[in-house]
Amino acid sequence: MQVHKYDVVIIGAGGAGMRAAIEAGQRARTAVISKLYPTRSHTGAAQGGMCAALANVEEDNWEWHTFDTIKGGDYLVDQDAAEVMAKEAIDAVLDLERMGLPFNRTPEGRIDQRRFGGHTRDHGKAPVRRACYAADRTGHMILQTLYQNCVKHNVEFFNEYYVLDLVMVEDENGVRRPAGVVTYDLATGDVHVFQAKSVIFASGGCGKIFKTTSNAHTLTGDGMAIALRNGIPLEDMEFVQFHPTGLAGLGILVSEAARGEGGILRNSEGERFMERYAPTIKDLAPRDIVARSMANEVREGRGCGPNKDYVLLDLTHLEPAHIDAKLPDITEFARTYLGVEPYTEPVPVFPTAHYAMGGIPTNIKAEVYANSEETIPGLYAAGEVACVSVHGSNRLGTNSLLDINVFGKRAGIFASEYAATADFLPIPDDAADATVAALNKLLDGQGTEKVGEIRKELQEVMDADMQVFRTEETIRNAIATIEKLEARYENISVQDKGKRFNLDLLEAMELGFLLQLAKVMSVAALHRQESRGGHFREDFPNRDDENFMKHSMVYMDAESEFEGISGMRFDTKPVVFTRYEPMERKY
Numbered sequence: 001m002q003v004h005k006y007d008v009v010i011i012g013a014g015g016a017g018m019r020a021a022i023e024a025g026q027r028a029r030t031a032v033i034s035k036l037y038p039t040r041s042h043t044g045a046a047q048g049g050m051c052a053a054l055a056n057v058e059e060d061n062w063e064w065h066t067f068d069t070i071k072g073g074d075y076l077v078d079q080d081a082a083e084v085m086a087k088e089a090i091d092a093v094l095d096l097e098r099m100g101l102p103f104n105r106t107p108e109g110r111i112d113q114r115r116f117g118g119h120t121r122d123h124g125k126a127p128v129r130r131a132c133y134a135a136d137r138t139g140h141m142i143l144q145t146l147y148q149n150c151v152k153h154n155v156e157f158f159n160e161y162y163v164l165d166l167v168m169v170e171d172e173n174g175v176r177r178p179a180g181v182v183t184y185d186l187a188t189g190d191v192h193v194f195q196a197k198s199v200i201f202a203s204g205g206c207g208k209i210f211k212t213t214s215n216a217h218t219l220t221g222d223g224m225a226i227a228l229r230n231g232i233p234l235e236d237m238e239f240v241q242f243h244p245t246g247l248a249g250l251g252i253l254v255s256e257a258a259r260g261e262g263g264i265l266r267n268s269e270g271e272r273f274m275e276r277y278a279p280t281i282k283d284l285a286p287r288d289i290v291a292r293s294m295a296n297e298v299r300e301g302r303g304c305g306p307n308k309d310y311v312l313l314d315l316t317h318l319e320p321a322h323i324d325a326k327l328p329d330i331t332e333f334a335r336t337y338l339g340v341e342p343y344t345e346p347v348p349v350f351p352t353a354h355y356a357m358g359g360i361p362t363n364i365k366a367e368v369y370a371n372s373e374e375t376i377p378g379l380y381a382a383g384e385v386a387c388v389s390v391h392g393s394n395r396l397g398t399n400s401l402l403d404i405n406v407f408g409k410r411a412g413i414f415a416s417e418y419a420a421t422a423d424f425l426p427i428p429d430d431a432a433d434a435t436v437a438a439l440n441k442l443l444d445g446q447g448t449e450k451v452g453e454i455r456k457e458l459q460e461v462m463d464a465d466m467q468v469f470r471t472e473e474t475i476r477n478a479i480a481t482i483e484k485l486e487a488r489y490e491n492i493s494v495q496d497k498g499k500r501f502n503l504d505l506l507e508a509m510e511l512g513f514l515l516q517l518a519k520v521m522s523v524a525a526l527h528r529q530e531s532r533g534g535h536f537r538e539d540f541p542n543r544d545d546e547n548f549m550k551h552s553m554v555y556m557d558a559e560s561e562f563e564g565i566s567g568m569r570f571d572t573k574p575v576v577f578t579r580y581e582p583m584e585r586k587y
């Protein structure tokens with residue numbers, strides 16, 4: 001077992017991890033550990049934009065942005081966090097500009113801005129241009145820019161190292177704190193331990209729980225599951241964002257920028273149906289509302305195509321030159337994957353699992369909560385893995401690229417400041433034993449079950465039972481299926497027994513993470529007997545502030561059971577209110 005020593009260890013080299021690294025790297029000895037080469041992280045797939053109330057092209061201010069974020073999240077947003085994010089958004093964009101990010105410009109040379117769902121002028125009066133962008137490759141530009149700046153600041157990367165466990169120990173005051181992480185080096189198959197004073201989770205989302213998803217193959221929620229296994233609760237996991245416009249049947253994303261630039265959704269009758277569901281901002285309503293409206297059109301028989309199972313995104317009224325300038329990549333996706341020419345034909349689309357609103361609970365300093373009240377000294381989380389919670393029960397488009405920059409930066413600063421005052425905790429001799437045992441069990445096992453099959457069945461049941469519409473019956477069915485799959489998981493083995501680049505082995509570990517997270521998600525969905533944001537219960541179709549205006553906190557706990565489901569403990573955490581009283585959510 002090799003041991004490395006750094007003041008700050010960051011898990012993940014996406015936008016959140018690298019933004020943290022730029023800060024921490026200038027203040028403390030910092031290592032970034034990433035299972036992917038940094039510029040392959042999912043942030044690089046982000047398309048449409050990153051918002052900030054710069055008011056470059058229209059009147060705007062951060063207070064309107066705060067309000068939109070809170071209302072968009074159906075009031076489950078922690079309002080202190082939303083204020084921080086909207087206020088610091090402006091510097092976050094300017095920081096990137098100074099680092100060299102090539103944003104699209106107005107004719108006067110300012111950063112251009114465009115419309116996105118749920119972002120409005122003066123508390124919902126009309127859509128506002130708030131998203132800064134670089135064509136439909138905004139995330140690619142952010143990731144490249146951050147990586148170049150990490151290199152400039154001599155940040156040390158350990159690429160293709162998988163973090164598989166967190167080492168938590170009691171300090172001399174009896175407080176459980178992180179002492180480091182256990183990793184697996186993909187190239188050699190060796191286990192390395194990184195000792196650290198502060199640890200930052202920046203390991204991204206878990207969209208691969210679902211079959212139809214915009215997420216990359218690697219988004220298996222490792223960080224969330226590792227936290228859970230170490231006694232840390234996960235917050236608001238029932239809230240998954242289904243992005244309205246995935247390419248039908250595939251889930252590949254067509255950015256909301258397509259609607260921001262004027263695209264319109266139509267049903268089989270050619271009707272612009274969003275006029276019925278959101279009369280004021282129509283196709284630019286928040287994603288939960290648009291996704292549900294689309295699913296409803298299909299249910300009521302107004303879907304398109306041979307199976308009437310999708311709707312159409314119509315860009316044909318836009319100038320081809322405009323499409324080429326503002327939406328080049330996504331229109332190419334439609335040509336490549338569906339054989340559709342967006343200049344002249346509408347594009348078949350249907351909701352696709354896109355974003356986890358929930359995750360590791362943190363406060364506005366990115367400090368991780370141990371329970372509903374106390375934080376864990378030295379442990380931080382930022383980006384999609386975290387739940388701070390700025391997105392509440394539904395995230396607005398362009399608020400995630402913002403979140404990773406604002407809270408990534410904060411995590412980097414606070415983690416390195418903490419490291420300056422703290423001591424290293426000793427790494428116990430048996431710190432890596434559980435990880436090594438789990439790996440050996442898979443390598444030596446003679447089990448007959450196959451990883452790919454269990455993963456497929458998991459994703460199928462989650463698509464069928466935990467998608468846009470849910471009921472107690474579908475959720476219980478999902479849980480029963482997950483429990484059966486968990487039992488079968490005990491009997492898997494991997495075909496590749498080698499030490500070098502054994503992706504077979506890592507995918508088996510990732511499947512273990514997915515199964516646990518799917519269960520947490522379903523348990524939280526079962527508990528929430530109301531409909532709010534991305535979580536819609538057909539058996540409880542209304543929002544119920546009296547009973548459910550609180551965050552869910554699910555713990556993994558062998559001794560406990562929740563509603564007949566063993567190994568889970570359930571608790572809640574209050575929502576932080578500053579200025580905005582919950583109102584009815586109309587658009």
Ligand SMILES: Cc1cc2nc3c(=O)[nH]c(=O)nc-3n(C[C@H](O)[C@H](O)[C@H](O)COP(=O)(O)OP(=O)(O)OC[C@H]3O[C@@H](n4cnc5c(N)ncnc54)[C@H](O)[C@@H]3O)c2cc1C
Nearest residue numbers: 012013014015016035036043048163204383384398400401
């Ligand atoms: C197709 C698509 C388009 C999007 N478009 C937009 C948009 O236009 N605007 C917007 O605001 N949001 C958008 N989003 C959402 C947004 O891009 C993501 O939420 C955000 O980029 C997540 O950043 P992150 O840094 O948290 O995680 P990621 O960028 O996913 O990075 C995760 C990192 O963690 C590492 N990692 C994971 N597990 C481990 C492990 N076990 N050990 C070591 N390392 C690990 C990975 O190697 C990776 O480096 C989009 C998302 C998708 C999928």
